[in-house]
Amino acid sequence: MNDYLKDAPLGQSTPYVCHYDPDQLFAIPRSNSWQTRGHATAPFQGCDIWNAYELSWLNPRGLPQVAMAEIRVPCESPFIIESKSFKLYLNSFNLSRFDTIETVHQHMVEDLSQVAGAPVSVSMRSVDEQACIAQLDGECLDQLDVAIEHYEPAPRLLQTTPGDVIRQTLYSHLLKSNCPVTGQPDWASIRIDCLSAPLDREGLLKYLVSYREHGDFHEQCVEQIFLDILENCQPRQLSVHARYVRRGGLDINPYRSTTAESAVNSRLSRQ
Secondary structure (H helix, E strand, C coil): CCHHHCCCCCCCCCCCCCCCCHHHCCEEECCCHHHHHCCCCCCCEEEEEEEEEEEEEECCCCCEEEEEEEEEEECCCCEEECHHHHHHHHHCCCCCECCCHHHHHHHHHHHHHHHHCCCCEEEEECHHHCCCCCCCCCEECCCCCCCCCCCCCCHHHCCECCCCCEEEEEEEEEEEEECCCCCCEEEEEEEEEEEECCECHHHHHHHHHCCCCCECCHHHHHHHHHHHHHHHHCCCEEEEEEEECCECCEEEEEEEECCCCCCCCCCCCCC
């Protein structure tokens, strides 16, 4: 385990704090794995989209209020927010009184931006305004009849086949990785939009499944997938968007792209 994770609340017994406490938040340095691959600057743009489903506080008269929040952490921020600490932070609002929802929003923007080391956007909405369940667009890879031999990342499986450069939108619900601290499984659906020579579908599916026993944080898994496709398939454009199953009232959805297009936050049925 990395030294900086020894003080993280993840995997440890922690007290339940129900009064507002931004000190519950814990920052983890981003891996910036692109630097070790010889890139002078990050070859992608994007953000980490968090959806918080368990957000509650008290109004001035003590009546509980509830809402949901979408949080976007820019991928260029020097830190990611450790997920259990985020949950503990949200819990700390539960018995705290605030005059308005705008006050809660202001606290969240300031606290999360300080921990991430970059401006974080927060959108809050009523539980009656939640978006409908969506379905990923494109071609699903999951019915391909492939034999799997690798359960640790195997980027050599990625390749293109001869043909013209085309736009390809492919997705899979079979992405699974493990928390690097607790070893607990993290389940996700992943969508890849690529402008390149035809991707080898079977190789791509085998590659995605190869993360099944890999231990890393959501954000770093998606960046590794992005970089492996970028380096092995040489696309002209590429975006990778993973939507992880929620845990503790939070889901994390990293998005990385060669373009500045904003990611759509469409909730899937497993979320």
